Amino acid sequence: MNLTVAGRRLVLDPRAAYRAGVAEVARTPRPLKVWYSVLLVLMAIGAIGAFLTLAPGTEVFGTTPSFEWGLLIAAYVFFAITTSGLCLGSSLGTVFGIDMFRPLEKRHAILAVLSLTTAFGIIALDLHFPVRMVFGAVFNPSFSSPMWWMGAFYAVYLVFLLVEVWSMFTGHDRVHRYACFASSCTAVLAPLTLGAVFGVLFSRAYWHGPFTPITMLVTALLAGSALLAIVFFFVVRFRLAGFERARRLAIPSIRILLGVALVASLLLLARALVDGLTSADPDLHGATMTLVSGPLAVPFWARSIAGLVIPLAIILIPATRTVAGTGLAGGLVFVGVFVDRLLFVTAGQIIPTTTVGGVVSESFVLYTPSFVEVSIVAAAFALVAFVYTLAERYLDLREAEIHMGFHLPAFMRPWRERMVARLTPAAPVEPIEGTMGGAP
Amino acid sequence: MTEPLTTAVTPEDPAAPELSVAPRVSVAPEVPEPLAQRRIPRRTVLMAGAAALPCLAGSALVVSWLTALADDGAAANGEPIVGAYDPTEHTWGFVVDTNRCIGCGLCVVACKDENDVPEDPEYSRTWVERHTTTADGVVHVDSPQGGINGFEAGVAQMSVEGALVTDVRFVPRLCMQCEESPCTSVCPVGATYRTADGVILIDEERCIGCGYCVVACPYGARYIVPAGPVTPRGVAGVADKCTFCYHRITNGRKPACVEACPVGARIFGDMDDPASPVSVALRRVPTTVIKPDLGTKPHVYYVGLEGEAG
Numbered sequence: 001m002n003l004t005v006a007g008r009r010l011v012l013d014p015r016a017a018y019r020a021g022v023a024e025v026a027r028t029p030r031p032l033k034v035w036y037s038v039l040l041v042l043m044a045i046g047a048i049g050a051f052l053t054l055a056p057g058t059e060v061f062g063t064t065p066s067f068e069w070g071l072l073i074a075a076y077v078f079f080a081i082t083t084s085g086l087c088l089g090s091s092l093g094t095v096f097g098i099d100m101f102r103p104l105e106k107r108h109a110i111l112a113v114l115s116l117t118t119a120f121g122i123i124a125l126d127l128h129f130p131v132r133m134v135f136g137a138v139f140n141p142s143f144s145s146p147m148w149w150m151g152a153f154y155a156v157y158l159v160f161l162l163v164e165v166w167s168m169f170t171g172h173d174r175v176h177r178y179a180c181f182a183s184s185c186t187a188v189l190a191p192l193t194l195g196a197v198f199g200v201l202f203s204r205a206y207w208h209g210p211f212t213p214i215t216m217l218v219t220a221l222l223a224g225s226a227l228l229a230i231v232f233f234f235v236v237r238f239r240l241a242g243f244e245r246a247r248r249l250a251i252p253s254i255r256i257l258l259g260v261a262l263v264a265s266l267l268l269l270a271r272a273l274v275d276g277l278t279s280a281d282p283d284l285h286g287a288t289m290t291l292v293s294g295p296l297a298v299p300f301w302a303r304s305i306a307g308l309v310i311p312l313a314i315i316l317i318p319a320t321r322t323v324a325g326t327g328l329a330g331g332l333v334f335v336g337v338f339v340d341r342l343l344f345v346t347a348g349q350i351i352p353t354t355t356v357g358g359v360v361s362e363s364f365v366l367y368t369p370s371f372v373e374v375s376i377v378a379a380a381f382a383l384v385a386f387v388y389t390l391a392e393r394y395l396d397l398r399e400a401e402i403h404m405g406f407h408l409p410a411f412m413r414p415w416r417e418r419m420v421a422r423l424t425p426a427a428p429v430e431p432i433e434g435t436m437g438g439a440p
Numbered sequence: 441m442t443e444p445l446t447t448a449v450t451p452e453d454p455a456a457p458e459l460s461v462a463p464r465v466s467v468a469p470e471v472p473e474p475l476a477q478r479r480i481p482r483r484t485v486l487m488a489g490a491a492a493l494p495c496l497a498g499s500a501l502v503v504s505w506l507t508a509l510a511d512d513g514a515a516a517n518g519e520p521i522v523g524a525y526d527p528t529e530h531t532w533g534f535v536v537d538t539n540r541c542i543g544c545g546l547c548v549v550a551c552k553d554e555n556d557v558p559e560d561p562e563y564s565r566t567w568v569e570r571h572t573t574t575a576d577g578v579v580h581v582d583s584p585q586g587g588i589n590g591f592e593a594g595v596a597q598m599s600v601e602g603a604l605v606t607d608v609r610f611v612p613r614l615c616m617q618c619e620e621s622p623c624t625s626v627c628p629v630g631a632t633y634r635t636a637d638g639v640i641l642i643d644e645e646r647c648i649g650c651g652y653c654v655v656a657c658p659y660g661a662r663y664i665v666p667a668g669p670v671t672p673r674g675v676a677g678v679a680d681k682c683t684f685c686y687h688r689i690t691n692g693r694k695p696a697c698v699e700a701c702p703v704g705a706r707i708f709g710d711m712d713d714p715a716s717p718v719s720v721a722l723r724r725v726p727t728t729v730i731k732p733d734l735g736t737k738p739h740v741y742y743v744g745l746e747g748e749a750g
Contacts, residue, residue: 056649057667057676065562065663068651128649128664128677136629136646147652148628202734203622203658353660354569354581361582 032389039386046379049372056128062370067349071369072126074342075377077194078223079119079384080154081216081341084191085224086112087161088217089257091184103242103250106397107231108224109165112183114387115227116158118380125376146196153190160186169395191220198348205283206276207348215268222261223337229254229330231388236323242398251326255315258329262312269304287347295364296347299339307336525690527637531739532684533711533718535727536612538744540705543568543591543610550700552588554685556670561586563663565672565682566614566697575604587612609744612706614697615640615661615682616730616738623653623662632679638739639684647678654679658734684708711739 003010011017025033052060063070090108092101124130133151142148160183167176195213202208232254234240236247276288291300311329314320346367352360391397551557551566561567568587572580584591591610617640624632624640631646632653654662667676685695689708693699698708709716721727727741 055667055676056678057665057671059666065654066660068654068664126650129647132646133629133648133650136631136648140630140646142628142630144625145628145652147626147650151628197652200626201622201656203656349655353658359578359580361580361584 039382042382043379045375049375050125052372053125060370060372062368062373066352066365067367069345070367071373071377072122074345075380076119076123078338078341079115079122080194081191081220082223082227083112083116084187085220085222086227087183087187088221089225089228101253103245104228106168108228109161109168110391111227111388113161113165114384116161118384122380146193146200150193150197153186153193157183157186157190191216204348205281206287218261218264218268219337222265222333225254225257225261226330226333226337229258229326230334233323233327240392247323251323255326258333259315262308266308283351286351290350290364291347296343300343303336303339306332527635530637531711532638532689533709534740535707535718535721536740536742537705538609538611538742540703541610541612542703543570543587545587545590546700546702547612547697547706548586548588550696554696556672558666558668558670561588563666566612569611569613571609571611572605573607575606614740616659616740619737620735622656626652626656639686641683641686642679644673644675644678649677658731
């Protein structure tokens with residue numbers, strides 16, 4: 001008995017499936033086997049770490065009551081906003097019909113689903129009662145809580161994304177159009193509410209304020225664009241499915257997204273620094289000082305320079321505006337965003353909560369992640385990489401044939417045509433080429 | 441009389457038109473065999489019964505579980521939890537007199553003992569801080585072991601040597617039972633709530649252990665219960681904090697820390713009762729609350745902190 005999924009025949013008979021599996025492993029190139037092995041080992045270690053967290057109240061994290069949210073919260077935020085960022089960028093192709101962003105469609109959708117499910121997995125491990133959370137959110141919703149809204153938006157978002165992926169691979173044009181539109185709208189709302197989770201907390205001066213949701217949204221675009229830059233670098237480098245159009249259209253479009261996000265991030269960072277350093281609030285001033293010249297200074301400046309300034313320079317300087325340059329910039333930004341989210345979570349809690357704004361015997365609440373936390377986060381990255389590699393190898397990730405019907409307003413169409421003309425070579429773009437699953 | 445919208449047509453009806461396609465009318469089924477004449481195999485009956493039992497049991501479980509959730513909801517909305525006790529008749533308040541506190545730490549011990557709070561000072565429903573003010577006006581704050589062992593006289597825990605100390609006072613800390621409580625508004629599942637008598641409680645059956653209330657509390661009064669031999673209410677992984685010893689005050693007793701304090705630095709009572717110790721203290725001496733600028737409207741008032749609070 002066989003099952004056909006996405007044009008591929010899956011063997012259901014156990015013996016035949018085993019033989020097919022063995023044959024497939026034998027066919028897999030050696031470098032890819034090494035890659036799979038490394039990821040599987042990381043996932044196995046992470047699985048042990050995850051198992052250790054299952055009993056409620058077990059102290060296997062490095063967090064304390066004074067520093068309640070640690071690496072897992074930072075990783076959750078990172079994966080959640082990456083999901084949103086992927087959709088924010090790709091919606092320009094899927095929703096607004098801008099041609100140059102269309103090669104991003106399939107890959108962004110798969111990465112977004114992977115990233116969001118990973119984020120949910122991480123937060124489930126951080127919660128002491130994740131199952132209770134699901135039922136509690138449904139039967140006892142607290143509408144005053146930004147966390148409830150964040151959970152609701154991300155849950156709905158996952159549904160939209162799944163419908164988007166399904167309709168994309170099955171050719172349901174009309175459903176796909178509306179799913180893309182819905183997921184793109186949710187991609188804006190979800191990181192904004194995630195920012196509000198932190199922004200409403202007046203007890204944490206560094207998090208509190210209206211700019212926190214905005215920064216979260218911009219950081220989402222930054223993370224999503226960076227991940228697309230990394231993925232499309234490998235698409236071109238290893239000549240994977242649709243690599244020619246990826247090289248001609250996707251890479252320049254990602255460069256634009258990355259550039260816009262980097263400039264916006266730098267502006268928001270400058271605003272935050274000026275605001276924090278000139279603030280009369282001792283908690284906000286103290287937290288900002290820990291970043292500028294305190295215990296968080298090294299990662300902060302390393303991230304600001306290597307994760308923001310250098311990538312922007314790479315994108316702007318003509319000599320480095322290459323595929324490799326874009327990939328490098330994406331890699332630097334991607335790592336930088338993760339460090340940034342960890343710094344964000346840390347800086348919000350590093351100033352002790354005291355009776356008065358006095359000098360406290362322990363000036364900073366310091367936190368070191370435990371091995372369990374590190375192993376879970378490493379496994380999360382490995383899981384995304386592993387499943388995505390499988391998708392790249394076994395799914396048809398060439399540009400989708402179905403395109404969107406939400407066209408740009410008339411006054412924007414000339415701009416779009418000019419942009420596409422600038423970025424498209426004089427010779428007509430050849431038909432979509434490539435075969436499924438080119439292996440490294 | 442209007443004609444029915446659908447017509448029952450049976451195969452035997454001679455008036456039925458010949459149709460090449462299926463008619464859009466409801467076709468009456470064949471007259472069933474009388475039930476008495478039908479033979480239902482015993483095996484089918486037994487299997488149906490066997491299948492129905494777990495379904496019924498499952499449904500009963502789901503219904504009882506949903507009912508329990510609904511009941512929890514009533515409790516979470518501040519309904520009385522003790523039979524004869526009416527929370528609407530009280531507004532509990534707490535006054536801490538820092539002029540009297542000697543930093544002995546007996547209150548911390550009593551609280552941990554009464555409420556099964558873990559020994560580790562990181563996890564405390566109440567703790568004692570020492571505020572050392574130097575001549576330059578700077579307040580130095582420390583709280584070794586949460587003050588559970590008391591403060592040894594003459595030993596400076598902080599490096600304030602060389603500076604003229606102008607004031608030293610001990611400041612007992614606990615949940616402020618805020619009227620505008622940030623912890624209750626951020627809880628995503630309504631597990632932490634304010635009762636009608638002004639006490640913030642936590643429903644340990646509903647708390648998901650996300651820690652949002654812990655980071656939202658501007659007073660650092662909450663923690664997530666660690667797994668261990670001693671856990672408040674026997675549950676680990678949920679949020680916990682001072683409840684004014686709700687199980688005691690709803691039965692006419694004082695909180696454990698108030699009873700344990702040897703110098704009367706902790707004063708507790710009903711603010712609706714003009715003769716209660718709290719009402720008397722609030723009338724007689726000037727008090728302040730901690731971080732008044734946050735607008736949380738605490739129900740814990742401090743004597744002697746006017747110069748530094750905020």
